[in-house]
Each structure stands twice: as structure tokens, then as C-alpha cells.
Amino acid sequence: MxxxxxxxxxxxxxxxxxxxxxxxxxxxxxxxxxxxxxxxxxxxxxxxxxxxxxxxxxxxxxxxxxxxxxxxxxxxxxxxxxxxxxxxxxxxxxxxxxxxxxxxxxxxxxxxxxxxxxxxxxxxxxxxxxxxxxxxxxxxxxxxxxxxxxxxxxxxxxHPLSFREYLKFKGIGLEKDFEYTQQRYTVKQQFEEYMKWGGFPEIALEDETLRQPILKNYYEMFIYKDLVERFSIRNINLLKMLSRYLLTNISSPFSINSYFNTIKGNTSVGKETLAEYVSYLEDINLIYLIPIFSHSLKSQQVNPRKVYCIDTGLRGAVAFLFSKDLGKAAENIVFIELKRRNYEVNYWRGAKEVDFIADDGKGRLQAINVSYTDELDPRETDGLKEFAQSNDAQLLLLTRDTEKEEDGIKFLPLWKWILVKR
Structure with a gap:
């Protein structure tokens, strides 16, 4: 024909x-x-x-x-x-x-x-x-x-599914004022599942026993179809080692120099090759590297960037993890949600740190820390207060369950921040 x-x-x-x-x-x-x-x-x-x-x-x-x-x-x-x-x-x-x-x-x-x-x-x-x-x-x-x-x-x-979309895929419709009804317990349980398995649509609809092998298959497609074939990469072992290192260390600072110094005794790879591979991983949105918040371009260039990934489920399936690591997963979910909302995202470091400085493009800043733990560490609020001393920003601490307002900081459960429009 x-x-x-x-x-x-x-x-x-x-x-x-x-x-x-x-x-x-x-x-x-x-x-x-x-x-x-x-x-x-x-x-x-x-x-x-x-x-x-x-x-x-x-x-x-x-x-x-x-x-x-x-x-x-x-x-x-x-x-x-x-x-x-x-x-x-x-x-x-x-x-x-x-x-x-x-x-x-x-x-x-x-x-x-x-x-x-x-x-x-x-x-x-x-x-x-x-x-x-x-x-x-x-x-x-x-x-x-x-x-x-x-x-x-x-x-x-x-992007992969937001948590609101994830609930829709699971057949869960949100009741009016659900955060005050019994439905909030279902929502919180589903949020834990969402953190574990991520937001790829097929995963949301698939039997739990098949999710991990499917996610591992996704990772292989990212490596071989999106990277090896497209960019004619020869050192596949290095690419896998680098990508797994980055996925393991989400929410942490990363610099090519530091990573090169860590591996140079075991490989002959140059820093230029490492830089290329990192840029390829960024190009396909498998990882994101965000700069420090500074009005100085030089400061942004010399400081390490913080790494995040496209999906917590994909990360959980292939990274080197020895615990649930909920804190890092929660922080990654906040980052992707900010990207989904079209914020420009940086991090900030003074004597303390702020996880995210989110700029809505209209000159309005949000300083956000994420603490997905049962007990809040004082350093989470200290970092926000320190940033506010020299910057005009809304201060937000996203938590597991705590909700209150204190010293100009709004404390809000993460699941509620994502789902309840304000």
C-alpha cells in the first residue's frame, strides 16, 4: 500500500x-x-x-x-x-x-x-x-x-500528576470543606502513597505490586532512549552512577567539582564530561538544579545548586535508599508543585537556610521551609526569620500536621497547602 x-x-x-x-x-x-x-x-x-x-x-x-x-x-x-x-x-x-x-x-x-x-x-x-x-x-x-x-x-x-490530579485518577472526589470532615483521613493516607509512588499517570492506576518494576523500566527508557541514543553517550555506567547519585541526594547541594573529587580515584572521566552529563539530565527534566537566591550573578555561579527530581516514585525505585526518607520526598513534591505553579525557585543560605524562595514573577516572594516530621526543629523557623530581616516575603512552614500562625510565620500541613486554594 x-x-x-x-x-x-x-x-x-x-x-x-x-x-x-x-x-x-x-x-x-x-x-x-x-x-x-x-x-x-x-x-x-x-x-x-x-x-x-x-x-x-x-x-x-x-x-x-x-x-x-x-x-x-x-x-x-x-x-x-x-x-x-x-x-x-x-x-x-x-x-x-x-x-x-x-x-x-x-x-x-x-x-x-x-x-x-x-x-x-x-x-x-x-x-x-x-x-x-x-x-x-x-x-x-x-x-x-x-x-x-x-x-x-x-x-x-x-508534569506528572499533581496530588489533586492523583486523587482524581484514584476516583476520590473532594467534598466541600473536606479538610474539616472525616475525608481528611483518607486524603492524608493517599498523600503518603503519593509521596512513595509519585505521580506518573500509569502508576496511579496500576496494581501496587507492578509499580516498582514499571518505574524501573521508565528509568531505563530515560537513560537509553532519552539520553544514550539522543546524545550518543558512550560511558553508560558513569551516566547511571551519576543519575542515581543525584536522585539519591535530592534536596542537597551539588557541585560538579565536589562530585569529581569524590570519584576521580576510580575513573578517568574529566569534569567536562561530567558537566555534559549533568546538563543532559537537566535537559530531559529528570533532575532540576536550582541556584542560591542572590542579587549577585557571581554568587549564584560560585555556590552549589540544590538538586531535585521529576518524580518521587521514580526516585524511590532506583535511588540508593535505606529508609523511607519522607523529608526529602516531601521537599521534592513542594519543588515540583512550585514549578507547576510557574514560580521561579531558588534556595537561600545565611547562618540558617531556607528551602525555597519562590518568586511569582510579580515581585512577590514566598520563603518556604518544609519539615515533614512529628517534631519541628527550631532551625526551620530561624531560617525564615533570618531571611525576613533583609527581604520582604511571606513566610511559610509546610509541616506534616501542624497548623497555626506564629511570629509572622504560617504553619500549614503540606497536603492542605497543595489541595486548598487560597
Missing amino acids: DKKSIFKQIIKEFHERKLPETYDRELIIPATKKIISLVGSRRSGKTFYFYTIIKQLRDSIEPEQILYVNFEDDRILPLSVHELDLLIEAYFELYPRNTQKTMYLFFDEIQSIHGWEVFVRRLHDTLDASIYVTGSSSKLLSKEIATSLRGRTLSFHL
Whole structure:
């Protein structure tokens, strides 16, 4: 069968197919004339997010105005950029009456096709169409999408599930004022599960006995598909050792110099290679490194950065852990939630420390410490008070159960901070 006929078959299959069950996510993409780029790690739910949008569109327009193609479909591979025109020809031959109607184009993993951006830019410039593309970390990074589409795109990041989304996936709807009802006990129990297993959608729905092997498989895909294949990495053992070290030491300061001094007796690797590998791990969002809060660029550059990871469940499945390590997991969850809320995030160190300085982009700061323990250490409040002596910020201490306000500091249970909008 020729490529155009295969495209016709794929198009008709999609229009006749019932989409799988989906769950609403918190990410909202506004109406725009720009190309929408949906980026994020593998297995974070990008394809199902597309399905949710498509279901909503089907309620308001003719379903045939929607074109969805997964460019990893083996029936059309290999595919060159010149053959992409056959897709549009196939569509209009099937639906000639739609040449004067708005099209909604969903291109999943189109980044697999070399030169795809020229094709998408031309469609954007010549058709009456809303265009959506995914940006898988293994094929294309969000910063590369922006460059490739030359100002025609808006990128949106889809993280693994927030705790609110996690509850929805588990079939738990929050009652009004649930924090004052018996339901809060269920919520708190689920939050402990969320800290342990993380927020990848498949994990939330999977039997507990299968979660750890699935997460380990995710990690292998991150290493081999997103890193080794993409960046032609040769020293796979070093990459695994480095990534596991970083995942183990979330919420701790990290510097390449210190790590190099630790391992140099056992390997011939140079600091430049280490720096490259760390940047690759950041590029695919497996880890995040946040700088110290300072108005001095030099201070940010010379101080170590604190490391966090994409998901506590993934970390728990592959890191070197000897205890539950709830404190680090809780801090990591707060970091990802701040990222999800589009805060710029730093840490701060004086005589004491503050876990997060969160800037909302409007000049308003929050100084946040996380203490997920039964007894609060005075240093948690001391750090906040020290920061407030020279900075105007809301002071927040996120706890396991304590809720009060004292000395200008708001104490709030972590699960409540995440779920109760203020």
C-alpha cells in the first residue's frame, strides 16, 4: 500500500475509533492562533491530554475537522518530510468539503521526522488550522521547539500528576470543606502513597505490586532512549552512577567539582564530561538544579545548586535508599508543585537556610521551609526569620500536621497547602 493510502487508513481509523477514558488535568491551554507545543517527560500523559482536548472539540465541531496522527505508527515509517504533504492530500481527498473549514491538527511525536518544523510552519502560515504538537524529551526539547518554530509557538509543560490530579485518577472526589470532615483521613493516607509512588499517570492506576518494576523500566527508557541514543553517550555506567547519585541526594547541594573529587580515584572521566552529563539530565527534566537566591550573578555561579527530581516514585525505585526518607520526598513534591505553579525557585543560605524562595514573577516572594516530621526543629523557623530581616516575603512552614500562625510565620500541613486554594 502506498503512503497516501496508509494515511487515509489512519485518518479513517481515528475518526471511527472511540477514544480511551481520559482524566481532566489542571493544565489549561488558552485559545490562541499560535502553534501549541506540549512538552514534558515521557509517560507524563501528553497523548492522553491531546485526547481530552479532542473529546471536548468533538462536542462542538464536526469530528472530521480533527486530524490526529501519531508519527511513531510503524505503518508510515520510515517517513521523510517531503512525504508529509501526502497526509494533507489524503485528508482533503477524504473530506473535500472541509477545505473551507477550520482544521484542528494534532501531531504526536512528529519530531521523529527530520525537518518537520518546515512542514508545520507552512501549515500554520497557509491553512486555517489550530495546530498541536508534542515534544517528547527523547526527540525534542522545549527550547528546541521554540527555536524550530521561530516565534510561532507557545510551549506548555505537562508534569506528572499533581496530588489533586492523583486523587482524581484514584476516583476520590473532594467534598466541600473536606479538610474539616472525616475525608481528611483518607486524603492524608493517599498523600503518603503519593509521596512513595509519585505521580506518573500509569502508576496511579496500576496494581501496587507492578509499580516498582514499571518505574524501573521508565528509568531505563530515560537513560537509553532519552539520553544514550539522543546524545550518543558512550560511558553508560558513569551516566547511571551519576543519575542515581543525584536522585539519591535530592534536596542537597551539588557541585560538579565536589562530585569529581569524590570519584576521580576510580575513573578517568574529566569534569567536562561530567558537566555534559549533568546538563543532559537537566535537559530531559529528570533532575532540576536550582541556584542560591542572590542579587549577585557571581554568587549564584560560585555556590552549589540544590538538586531535585521529576518524580518521587521514580526516585524511590532506583535511588540508593535505606529508609523511607519522607523529608526529602516531601521537599521534592513542594519543588515540583512550585514549578507547576510557574514560580521561579531558588534556595537561600545565611547562618540558617531556607528551602525555597519562590518568586511569582510579580515581585512577590514566598520563603518556604518544609519539615515533614512529628517534631519541628527550631532551625526551620530561624531560617525564615533570618531571611525576613533583609527581604520582604511571606513566610511559610509546610509541616506534616501542624497548623497555626506564629511570629509572622504560617504553619500549614503540606497536603492542605497543595489541595486548598487560597
